Amino acid sequence: MTQQMQPRAVERTLGENLVEAENIKVHFPITAGIFQRTVGRVRAVDDVTFEIRKGETLGLVGESGCGKSTTGRALIRLRELTEGTVRFDGVDLFSLKSDALRRMRRRMQIIFQDPYSSLNPRMTVGSIISEPIETHKLASGKAKLERVKELLSLVGLNPRYTNRYPHEFSGGQRQRIGVARALAVEPEFIVCDEPISALDVSIQAQVLNLLVELRAQFGLTYLFIAHDLSVVRHISDRVGVMYLGKLVELGPPTAIYETPAHPYTRALLSAVPIPDPKSERRRKRVILTGDVPSPANPPSGCRFHTRCWLYEKLGRPENCRTEDPELRTVQPDHRAACHYAEDAMQSDVGVAHLGAEPIKRKAFGTGAVPEPVVATSAVSSTSPRGTDAEPAG
Amino acid sequence: MTATDDDRRTDHGSPAVAELPDFESPEAVSLETEEGRRLASQLVDEKTKHARKLLEVRDLSTQFYTKDGIVHAVDGVSFELDYGETLGLVGESGCGKSVTALSLTRLVPDPPGKIVSGEIIFDGVNVMKLSNEEMRLLRGKRIGFIFQDPMTSLNPTLTIGFQIAESARLHLGLSQRAADDRAAELLAKVGIPRARDRMKDYPHQFSGGMRQRVMIAIALACDPMLLLADEPTTALDVTIQAQILELIRSLSEEFGTAVILITHDLGIAAGMCHRVNVMYAGQIVETGLVDDLFDNPRMPYAWGLLDSLPRLDEQRGARLRTIEGMPPDLLHTGGECRFSPRCPYVRDVCRSAEPELSPREEELHSARCFGTEPGGWIQ
Numbered sequence: 001m002t003q004q005m006q007p008r009a010v011e012r013t014l015g016e017n018l019v020e021a022e023n024i025k026v027h028f029p030i031t032a033g034i035f036q037r038t039v040g041r042v043r044a045v046d047d048v049t050f051e052i053r054k055g056e057t058l059g060l061v062g063e064s065g066c067g068k069s070t071t072g073r074a075l076i077r078l079r080e081l082t083e084g085t086v087r088f089d090g091v092d093l094f095s096l097k098s099d100a101l102r103r104m105r106r107r108m109q110i111i112f113q114d115p116y117s118s119l120n121p122r123m124t125v126g127s128i129i130s131e132p133i134e135t136h137k138l139a140s141g142k143a144k145l146e147r148v149k150e151l152l153s154l155v156g157l158n159p160r161y162t163n164r165y166p167h168e169f170s171g172g173q174r175q176r177i178g179v180a181r182a183l184a185v186e187p188e189f190i191v192c193d194e195p196i197s198a199l200d201v202s203i204q205a206q207v208l209n210l211l212v213e214l215r216a217q218f219g220l221t222y223l224f225i226a227h228d229l230s231v232v233r234h235i236s237d238r239v240g241v242m243y244l245g246k247l248v249e250l251g252p253p254t255a256i257y258e259t260p261a262h263p264y265t266r267a268l269l270s271a272v273p274i275p276d277p278k279s280e281r282r283r284k285r286v287i288l289t290g291d292v293p294s295p296a297n298p299p300s301g302c303r304f305h306t307r308c309w310l311y312e313k314l315g316r317p318e319n320c321r322t323e324d325p326e327l328r329t330v331q332p333d334h335r336a337a338c339h340y341a342e343d344a345m346q347s348d349v350g351v352a353h354l355g356a357e358p359i360k361r362k363a364f365g366t367g368a369v370p371e372p373v374v375a376t377s378a379v380s381s382t383s384p385r386g387t388d389a390e391p392a393g
Numbered sequence: 394m395t396a397t398d399d400d401r402r403t404d405h406g407s408p409a410v411a412e413l414p415d416f417e418s419p420e421a422v423s424l425e426t427e428e429g430r431r432l433a434s435q436l437v438d439e440k441t442k443h444a445r446k447l448l449e450v451r452d453l454s455t456q457f458y459t460k461d462g463i464v465h466a467v468d469g470v471s472f473e474l475d476y477g478e479t480l481g482l483v484g485e486s487g488c489g490k491s492v493t494a495l496s497l498t499r500l501v502p503d504p505p506g507k508i509v510s511g512e513i514i515f516d517g518v519n520v521m522k523l524s525n526e527e528m529r530l531l532r533g534k535r536i537g538f539i540f541q542d543p544m545t546s547l548n549p550t551l552t553i554g555f556q557i558a559e560s561a562r563l564h565l566g567l568s569q570r571a572a573d574d575r576a577a578e579l580l581a582k583v584g585i586p587r588a589r590d591r592m593k594d595y596p597h598q599f600s601g602g603m604r605q606r607v608m609i610a611i612a613l614a615c616d617p618m619l620l621l622a623d624e625p626t627t628a629l630d631v632t633i634q635a636q637i638l639e640l641i642r643s644l645s646e647e648f649g650t651a652v653i654l655i656t657h658d659l660g661i662a663a664g665m666c667h668r669v670n671v672m673y674a675g676q677i678v679e680t681g682l683v684d685d686l687f688d689n690p691r692m693p694y695a696w697g698l699l700d701s702l703p704r705l706d707e708q709r710g711a712r713l714r715t716i717e718g719m720p721p722d723l724l725h726t727g728g729e730c731r732f733s734p735r736c737p738y739v740r741d742v743c744r745s746a747e748p749e750l751s752p753r754e755e756e757l758h759s760a761r762c763f764g765t766e767p768g769g770w771i772q
Contacts, residue, residue, distance in 0.1 A: 063630035063631065063632060063633075064630055170719055172719070200485040200486055200657070200720075201485055201657055201659070201698060201701065201702065202485060202697065202698055202701055202715070202716040202720075203719070204701070205701035205702075205703075205713040205714070205715040205716075206715045206717075208703075208713055209712055209713055209715060212712065227630065227631060229631075229705060230702065230703045230704055230705045231703050233703065233705060234703035234713070257705065267632060268631060268632060269705065270635070271631045271632045271634065271635035272631060272660070272705055273634075273638075273658060273660025273661045273663065273664050274660050274663065274664075274704060274705055275659040275660045275662075275663050275687065275699060275702050275704065276663055276687060276704070277663040277664070277683045277684050277687050278684065279663075280660075280663050280664035281664075285635065285639075287632075287635055287636055287639055288632045288635075288636070289636075291600045291602055291603070291633065292630075361688065361689070361690070361696070361699070361700070363700060363714060364693070364696045364697045364699075364700035364701075364714050364716075364737075365697070365700075365714060365737045367771070367772065368737040368738045
């Protein structure tokens, strides 16, 4: 079974579309009264169109309630669509039934945010990871056990721990178990739904590095959902920004982070704290006023106009209130949904000043040399790799 | 802001500050006149008063007694805070930053917790020696709190207006009416539109960011000298976080309130704090002015933490530098540097003795690391 884990010949060549979402809408009914009458609809995702190319990582950012998680789930049919289509490798995902759907599901997986609630506390790590292998009849008996061990070591856990339960592991380790479970069926596409936001800072980098390594090793395509813009910038080939159920901007990180064309993206960027005191003092912030409006009753026209600084600056142009701006191309491979995207791009609001002498710190871990006199045996001064594989407590 | 304003000022024990000219305009004080000399001497008094620290914490240790043993949640923490200063308490979950804040106001649940040693001097008063009644006064009036989760820290059965006015009534002795006025004024100050009307609303009628604003209004109701903000924006979205941080910053400047900001987000500490204490496994492992600490961290943990963050203003890299391993459990501590199992620079000495928090090159900068002591092996 080990040959299953051979790296696929997929080099990270971007091009062909793996996932295509066309005008997708996901609305949830609001019910009231004893008969649960529908009195309104939450437009969680409202007419979103984009594509994910083979081998790329598409980052999806936005504030809570903007619809990014719902979009991610709709792409792998964990949510039914209200309208629109999702094509996976050219096949309409929502037309598939029973066996065909199950076969397709093997190609797509999800990693959840909360490593505490996404693992069944009554199941051992071994059975958690082998469950998808059984469902898809990929291996059985001894081969299955071998496969589970292989997956555990792949995500940096000790393969001996198949009989342990989730509570014996720390948050970072549990997230690794979640990653192993997703990899068990050798998927091509993984939706990572806030995979590191529940983890501690020093553990976040470990899991992020693991995801990057696995991507390179197996040619995976990721939809990486997060609210942390620095993390998304780090891992993504392209970044989509959502606001109130709409995709408002989409483009490569250089475009999104250096010449953002949507005023919301600029506001979002300017709100991200940078761990550099000098940089923080130098930045030009726009503080958005008010809260995100309710997705049950979104504002007319452009949904952002109620909080938009550019709308105010331009003297409240009428079309912002009346016309819903389309996601249009403003630069090659860079789309934005704003009537005044060109004006937004001219602004210097929110952009972190690249190259403006960031902190010059020596890289952590450099210059770590072994102790000159080695009295005790085999005391290495390099980092104790593998300590993470020990269970907590 | 008239009668109540003056009341609050005298509460601080400072002699009628409102009548004094600003420190920034000394030319307003003429030493030629009797009056001028009197004012000048008062000014000097003010300054010497403020030369004292607002808060001095010495060798504070708080332990929790669990069935697995004694958890050394806070272990020998010492630090000081100036009047009006913003101090960051930074670290990962379980490092003791929140327990430190609870200990300062003796709010550690007992049992299972207990402050086992230490001295806390707040504005010249030894907090450890106060009676429960005096403690209650100190908490509401002199020290304000903002907690992480505004939903669980507000009472869902009482109106917002009542909850803000309550502390003004109890601690400042205002009448119901004056307290309501003050509540409305505060609510407007923290940026809630139609403050008068919204006082009749209940917490569930507010969004997360608005609830946190209400928490800030309650914390500031008695014009405290110290604001303890424990992860005030962790539950909020980034644009709302920016609003709340801006609010805390501007209000602390306006009222001269000192702030202890507890956060795991180094970016927030960089933007908000004058000084930062980094905590690890119940101890302060590094402390310094924010620029010194971020430019030149002298404790490998702080250094590794800073380096493991992806940053908006850096070139995109393939691999993040990480700190291997996990924080230790706090049942077994002592005898070695607590970071030594994860430290790439570790040497034998780190495993055989525990380093002290000792000064580094820059003023106010100290670290707990053998390797960065003068003549150490980490450069």
